[in-house]
Amino acid sequence: MSLQPTPSHTVHVPLGDRAYDIVIAPDAIDQAGTRLAGLFPGARFGIVTDVNVAEAQLPRLVASLDAAGLSHAEIIVPAGESTKSWMHLQDVVDGILGARLERNDILIALGGGVIGDLAGFAASIVRRGMDFVQVPTSLLAQVDSSVGGKTGINSVHGKNLVGAFHQPRLVLADLSALDTLPPRQFAAGYAEVVKYGLIGDQNFFFWLEANASEIGAGGPARAEAIARACAAKARVVVADEKETGERALLNLGHTFGHALEKATGYSDRLLHGEGVAIGMVLAHKFSARLGLAPSQDTGRIEAHLKIAGLPTTLADIPGELPPTPVLMDAIAQDKKVSRGALTFILTRGIGGAFIEKNVDPTAVSGFLEDMR
Amino acid sequence: MSLQPTPSHTVHVPLGDRAYDIVIAPDAIDQAGTRLAGLFPGARFGIVTDVNVAEAQLPRLVASLDAAGLSHAEIIVPAGESTKSWMHLQDVVDGILGARLERNDILIALGGGVIGDLAGFAASIVRRGMDFVQVPTSLLAQVDSSVGGKTGINSVHGKNLVGAFHQPRLVLADLSALDTLPPRQFAAGYAEVVKYGLIGDQNFFFWLEANASEIGAGGPARAEAIARACAAKARVVVADEKETGERALLNLGHTFGHALEKATGYSDRLLHGEGVAIGMVLAHKFSARLGLAPSQDTGRIEAHLKIAGLPTTLADIPGELPPTPVLMDAIAQDKKVSRGALTFILTRGIGGAFIEKNVDPTAVSGFLEDMR
Ligand SMILES: NC(=O)c1ccc[n+]([C@@H]2O[C@H](COP(=O)([O-])OP(=O)(O)OC[C@H]3O[C@@H](n4cnc5c(N)ncnc54)[C@H](O)[C@@H]3O)[C@@H](O)[C@H]2O)c1
Ligand SMILES: NC(=O)c1ccc[n+]([C@@H]2O[C@H](COP(=O)([O-])OP(=O)(O)OC[C@H]3O[C@@H](n4cnc5c(N)ncnc54)[C@H](O)[C@@H]3O)[C@@H](O)[C@H]2O)c1
Ligand SMILES: [Zn+2]
Ligand SMILES: [Zn+2]
Numbered sequence: 138m139s140l141q142p143t144p145s146h147t148v149h150v151p152l153g154d155r156a157y158d159i160v161i162a163p164d165a166i167d168q169a170g171t172r173l174a175g176l177f178p179g180a181r182f183g184i185v186t187d188v189n190v191a192e193a194q195l196p197r198l199v200a201s202l203d204a205a206g207l208s209h210a211e212i213i214v215p216a217g218e219s220t221k222s223w224m225h226l227q228d229v230v231d232g233i234l235g236a237r238l239e240r241n242d243i244l245i246a247l248g249g250g251v252i253g254d255l256a257g258f259a260a261s262i263v264r265r266g267m268d269f270v271q272v273p274t275s276l277l278a279q280v281d282s283s284v285g286g287k288t289g290i291n292s293v294h295g296k297n298l299v300g301a302f303h304q305p306r307l308v309l310a311d312l313s314a315l316d317t318l319p320p321r322q323f324a325a326g327y328a329e330v331v332k333y334g335l336i337g338d339q340n341f342f343f344w345l346e347a348n349a350s351e352i353g354a355g356g357p358a359r360a361e362a363i364a365r366a367c368a369a370k371a372r373v374v375v376a377d378e379k380e381t382g383e384r385a386l387l388n389l390g391h392t393f394g395h396a397l398e399k400a401t402g403y404s405d406r407l408l409h410g411e412g413v414a415i416g417m418v419l420a421h422k423f424s425a426r427l428g429l430a431p432s433q434d435t436g437r438i439e440a441h442l443k444i445a446g447l448p449t450t451l452a453d454i455p456g457e458l459p460p461t462p463v464l465m466d467a468i469a470q471d472k473k474v475s476r477g478a479l480t481f482i483l484t485r486g487i488g489g490a491f492i493e494k495n496v497d498p499t500a501v502s503g504f505l506e507d508m509r
Numbered sequence: 510m511s512l513q514p515t516p517s518h519t520v521h522v523p524l525g526d527r528a529y530d531i532v533i534a535p536d537a538i539d540q541a542g543t544r545l546a547g548l549f550p551g552a553r554f555g556i557v558t559d560v561n562v563a564e565a566q567l568p569r570l571v572a573s574l575d576a577a578g579l580s581h582a583e584i585i586v587p588a589g590e591s592t593k594s595w596m597h598l599q600d601v602v603d604g605i606l607g608a609r610l611e612r613n614d615i616l617i618a619l620g621g622g623v624i625g626d627l628a629g630f631a632a633s634i635v636r637r638g639m640d641f642v643q644v645p646t647s648l649l650a651q652v653d654s655s656v657g658g659k660t661g662i663n664s665v666h667g668k669n670l671v672g673a674f675h676q677p678r679l680v681l682a683d684l685s686a687l688d689t690l691p692p693r694q695f696a697a698g699y700a701e702v703v704k705y706g707l708i709g710d711q712n713f714f715f716w717l718e719a720n721a722s723e724i725g726a727g728g729p730a731r732a733e734a735i736a737r738a739c740a741a742k743a744r745v746v747v748a749d750e751k752e753t754g755e756r757a758l759l760n761l762g763h764t765f766g767h768a769l770e771k772a773t774g775y776s777d778r779l780l781h782g783e784g785v786a787i788g789m790v791l792a793h794k795f796s797a798r799l800g801l802a803p804s805q806d807t808g809r810i811e812a813h814l815k816i817a818g819l820p821t822t823l824a825d826i827p828g829e830l831p832p833t834p835v836l837m838d839a840i841a842q843d844k845k846v847s848r849g850a851l852t853f854i855l856t857r858g859i860g861g862a863f864i865e866k867n868v869d870p871t872a873v874s875g876f877l878e879d880m881r
Contacts, residue, residue, distance in 0.1 A: 227595050234666035262634070265661065265672045289637065294606035300637045301673065 141357050143312060146364035150284065150371040152378065155304045159284060159367050161360055165311035166197045166272060170205025173243065173270065176307065182209040183238050185229055185256035186247040187216040190274050193317035198247055198272065209245075210236035214255070218403055221255050221290040223299075229259040233267075240264050243306070249275035249322075250282035250409075254300070257288030261303035271305040274314040276326025277410055280333075280366035283308050285374040285384075295470070296395070296403070302379060310367070312360055324446040325410025327352075328390075328417070330362055331442065333369035335417060336386050339488030341365055346441050353445075382492075389482040389490045390416030396467035397451075400459050407454055414447040415454070420490075423504050424483045434486045451508055461506045465498065513729050515684060518736035522656065522743045524750065527676045531656060531739050533732060537683035538569045538644060542577025545615065545642065548679065554581040555610050557601055557628035558619040559588040562646050565689035570619055570644065581617075582608035586627070590775055593627050593662040595671075601631040605639075612636045615678070621647035621694075622654035626672070629660030633675035643677040647690055648698025649782055651682040652705075652738035657746040667842070668767070668775075674751060682739070684732055696818040697782025699724075700762075700789070702734055703814065705741035707789060708758050711860030713737055714813075721816050754864075761854040761862045762788030768839035769823075772831050779826055786819040787826070793856055795876050802858045810859065823880055833878045837870065 145162035162168065173182065182202060186195055191213050202209050212232035214225050233244060244267060246256035253271050260269035271283035289300020315323060334342025344365075351358035370387070377384040394409070394416030401407040418439050424430040439449045451458060458464070468479065479496040517534035534540065545554065554574060558567055563585050574581050584604035586597050605616060616639060618628035625643050632641035643655035661672020687695060706714025716737075723730035742759070749756040766781070766788030773779040790811050796802040811821045823830060830836070840851065851868040 223595070223599050230671055231665065234664055234670055262630075262661075262671050262673055264670060265659065265674055287637065289634075292606055293603065298606055298636060299602055299634050301634055302637055 143356050143360050146360060146367075148364060148367045148371055150304075151375055152304060155286075157305060157307055159308040159310060159371070161279070161310045161312065161364050161367065163312040163360075165309040166194065166314065167201050167311075169198055169245075169272065169309055170201040170203070170207055172307070172309070173202070174205045174207060177241075177243050177268075179241075180207075181236075181238055181242045182207055182245055183212060183233050183236055183242065184209055184245045184247055185212045185214070185232075185252055185259070187214055187220065187249075187252055189216045190248040190252065194247060194274050194311075194314050198245070210238070212236075214252075216251070218251060218291070220251050221297075223290065225255060226259060226290050229256060230263055233259060233263050238263075238267065240267055242267060244269040245272055246270070246283075246305075247272045247274065248278070249273070250278045253278050253282050254288050254297070255290060257286075257303050257305065258290060258300050261288060261301040266303070268306045269303070271308040273308065273310050275318055276315060276323050276363070277329055278326075279310040279315075279363055280326060281329045281370060283310070284367055284370045286378070287380075308367075310363060312355070312363070315355070315359075320446070321408065325408040325414075327445045328410035328414040328442065328447055330366045331438075331445070332387070332389055332413065332417060333366050335421075335438065335484065335487055336369070336389050336482075336490040337488055338369060339486075341369070342438075342441075342487050346437075349441065349444050385480075385492050386482055386490050389484070390414070390418075390420050392416065392468055392479075392481055393419045396464050397454065397458075399467045400464055401454060401456070406456055407448075411448050414442045415449060415451065418442065418449045419504075419508065420482060421484055422508070423481075423501070424485070426504060427483070427500075430484050430486045430489070438487065458509070461502055461509070464505055465502050468501065469498070515728050515732050518732060518739075520736060520739045520743055522676075523747055524676060527658075529677060529679055531680040531682060531743070533651070533682045533684065533736050533739065535684040535732075537681040538566065538686065539573050539683075541570055541617075541644065541681055542573040542575070542579055544679070544681070545574070545617075546577045546579060549613075549615050549640075551613075552579075553608075553610055553614045554579055554617055555584060555605050555608055555614065556581055556617045556619055557584045557586070557604075557624055557631070559586055559592065559621075559624055561588045562620040562624065566619060566646050566683075566686050570617070582610070584608075586624075588623070590623060590663070592623050593669075595662065597627060598631060598662050601628060602635055605631060605635050610635075610639065612639055614639060616641040617644055618642070618655075618677075619644045619646065620650070621645070622650045625650050625655050626660050626669070627662060629658075629675050629677065630662060630672050633660060633673040638675070640678045641675070643680040645680065645682050646686040648687060648695050648735070649701055650698075651687075651735055652698060653701045653742060655680050655682070656739055656742045658750070659752075680739075682735060684727070684735070687727070687731075692818070693780065697780040697786075699817045700782035700786040700814065700819055702738045703810075703817070704759070704761055704785065704789060705738050707793075707810065707856065707859055708741070708761050708854075708862040709860055710741060711858075713741070714810075714859050718809075718813050721813065725817075757852075757864050758854055758862050761856070762786070762790075762792050764788065764840055764851075764853055765791045768836050769826065769830075771839045772836060773826065773828070778828055779820075783820050786814045787821060787823065790814065790821045791876075791880065792854060792862075794880070795853075795873070796855045796857070798876060799855070799872075802856050802861070806858045830881070833874055833881070836877055837874050840873065841870070 273283035286304035394412035645655035658676035766784035797804040
């Protein structure tokens with residue numbers, strides 16, 4: 138634990154009439170009642186959360202709302218990726234309607250990315266849209282999924298294929314909530330923090346390298362890392378809200394990562410952020426092989442991810458992987474792929490990611506084969 | 510049948526980057542292939558329709574797309590209001606994904622308001638939004654539900670409580686399709702045509718009175734009636750896309766109508782448009798009783814609706830109605846109601862509807878009791 142007091146940060150997301158603030162603070166949940174009472178006078182609140190977060194963090198939020206005299210109802214769903222389903226979407230929507238929340242009331246998503254995506258989507262379709270607030274409790278949700286308005290559920294045809302763009306009215310990222318997050322989940326979220334450095338901000342990556350142990354300990358450095366990651370995500374979202382261009386850079390490491398997640402059945406064998414960590418290393422290695430990026434960068438990235446407790450190679454994944462052609466199939470089915478040629482996020486080195494729409498599938502397949 | 514050739518009309522809906530045209534023509538379905546090929550080069554198409562419309566109109570649409578060399582897949586669901594459900598929403602979404610339609614492909618809603626609402630909602634959530642085209646085949650869909658971008662399904666908690674605002678890219682209203690529409694459905698849709706006159710355009714109402722038999726016969730007068738109704742709806746939608754104000758005027762007759770639909774179990778006893786017809790007469794009678802509107806207007810409206818084959822009084826509804834307090838409960842639960850006082854669309858006479866947010870429930874209940 139760090140002994141310095143942890144400062145609060147606020148990142149503004151300037152999206153016109155859908156602009157909102159991201160508050161990053163050690164007591165953001167405890168502040169929730171006051172802030173919500175000020176922003177939404179007269180509103181009632183519905184809280185969506187999963188069983189783990191209900192145990193670890195819901196009492197704090199309830200106490201805060203109660204202290205501010207805010208009326209609230211709770212909707213608790215199971216934890217885990219399989220909760221991003223039609224069935225639980227309907228549960229949450231029925232819960233909102235059953236609690237008689239109206240168009241001007243507010244839904245609160247308290248949890249990781251699963252809850253943010255599910256509750257945000259439910260909010261977007263109840264009475265054709267009600268406002269919602271993100272209270273992300275996993276690192277991944279704080280630096281990535283709670284910012285930007287992408288919401289949704291999974292389909293039998295693939296992940297995140299059903300959903301809506303629906304921006305939150307406020308994001309409250311509570312740093313103390315991370316104290317109850319399992320360390321492996323923390324590491325997985327950290328992969329996305331590193332990603333922002335690799336995409337477009339080498340100084341941020343160097344700063345992360347220099348502050349790795351402070352960030353691990355919590356306190357001011359962790360708060361700053363999260364705030365800088367949020368600000369990076371917010372910049373990309375503002376430039377390209379509906380993901381028609383630049384926002385695709387956020388998929389660095391994700392095409393490989395998704396293929397690996399699929400290959401491991403979206404199971405505990407490989408968390409999303411772990412797949413992204415390996416995917417980012419692969420994207421840099423592949424770029425180096427194409428002569429685009431200096432190969433010493435790859436080693437540096439690998440070293441930093443390892444220190445953070447993340448896997449970096451295919452061999453780090455427990456169990457057997459399917460043969461390369463099966464991985465290639467998954468890559469070709471990824472939604473970042475259009476008609477034959479592959480679209481990849483490649484890089485010119487740390488901080489130099491770019492979108493390449495014309496990647497030769499044979500080159501990728503040969504590369505993957507060599508990586509095994 | 511009219512012997513004059515029926516002209517085509519085009520109504521433009523100027524919604525900025527979501528602007529679109531409503532084409533009203535006797536052969537709009539036959540033109541579909543050419544128009545869609547021009548608007549959406551390279552796109553593939555998914556057609557959502559119900560079993561009745563699949564039999565009556567799908568062959569024409571398929572022939573038109575085939576002639577233009579457009580690739581298409583069909584998704585056929587049962588007919589009727591109960592198709593606007595979670596289950597069929599999932600069916601349609603899975604059908605779209607299973608047909609491998611992508612973000613730039615186009616969904617076509619071929620049918621009445623049920624299909625337009627269901628398919629439009631599915632289009633809004635597949636991959637966070639794909640474009641869709643309305644091909645309304647019922648009169649109600651042509652003059653009302655296909656225009657304005659409201660889409661959705663029903664919940665156990667009430668009608669249309671789950672959905673999205675999602676504007677179509679094009680509306681093709683085919684006048685010949687109305688030839689296979691059951692006459693009772695035609696009459697029900699006609700109630701919504703009359704509504705536009707009653708809301709804000711007394712000249713349109715007088716024109717409808719004068720041309721009733723020509724409109725019934727089909728041909729130019731019917732085309733003009735539909736085009737003028739679409740233009741009226743489009744004006745209101747453009748003024749208030751998300752229904753925060755003026756768009757509520759479109760609910761003239763609907764608060765009473767919805768209560769009656771609920772009281773009759775959303776069954777064949779009372780179609781939506783029939784409930785609206787009775788509701789509009791009640792809204793005028795109630796306004797007259799409050800001294801707001803001249804009472805001779807009510808008689809004139811009643812006479813015109815009767816000529817069109819519509820019910821106009823509570824006694825016209827077959828079977829028993831529940832007691833007045835039960836009807837009042839349904840009125841209070843209607844979503845046009847906020848905290849205690851009732852919001853009603855009242856009127857100063859034909860063409861003079863207005864929103865009144867402070868209607869005394871006792872007055873309504875006494876009025877309803879007298880109407881039985
Ligand atoms: N919308 C977006 O832009 C976006 C971006 C990235 C990822 N995602 C989505 O996010 C999801 C992954 O998010 P995630 O990694 O947060 O998964 P998650 O929500 O499943 O959380 C991971 C685990 O940690 C638990 N947990 C969360 N916070 C806790 C806390 N403070 N204390 C104790 N336990 C806690 C959860 O119950 C869960 O078991 C995926 O579904 C992914 O598709 C969305
Ligand atoms: N989105 C909106 O703004 C809006 C506005 C008003 C109503 N609505 C919705 O519209 C729905 C009612 O629409 P509707 O009255 O068109 O109902 P519908 O879609 O059920 O159609 C009525 C019947 O006519 C059949 N049919 C339709 N066209 C036909 C044709 N050309 N030939 C033969 N049969 C045909 C259908 O199969 C159905 O049995 C309701 O669900 C209502 O909530 C939506
Ligand atoms: Zn990610
Ligand atoms: Zn209506």
